[in-house]
Amino acid sequence: MYRARVTALLEDSPLTSEAVITDVRHLLSHGEEELAFDTMCSWIYEDVLPITRQYHGQLVAMADEMGTPMSARRLDELIVD
Numbered sequence: 001m002y003r004a005r006v007t008a009l010l011e012d013s014p015l016t017s018e019a020v021i022t023d024v025r026h027l028l029s030h031g032e033e034e035l036a037f038d039t040m041c042s043w044i045y046e047d048v049l050p051i052t053r054q055y056h057g058q059l060v061a062m063a064d065e066m067g068t069p070m071s072a073r074r075l076d077e078l079i080v081d
Helices: 003-012 019-031 034-047 052-068
Strands: none
Touching: 003 019, 003 034, 003 052, 019 034, 034 052
């Protein structure tokens, strides 16, 4: 249900680690959209990757819609614009 949208967020993400990107795609391919989204958000935070206010809004909206609001918690600390 959320696969295409999480994939789009992944493609727009600041993630550069091929291993992380592969892991997220693997989770998506197995129907684990919530876990894939949470993993993506966790790595963005752990790697202290800058994000735009617009991208942050998309992450928060997706987290709320998926019922996983904690996934996007504290990502506002990474907004750079």
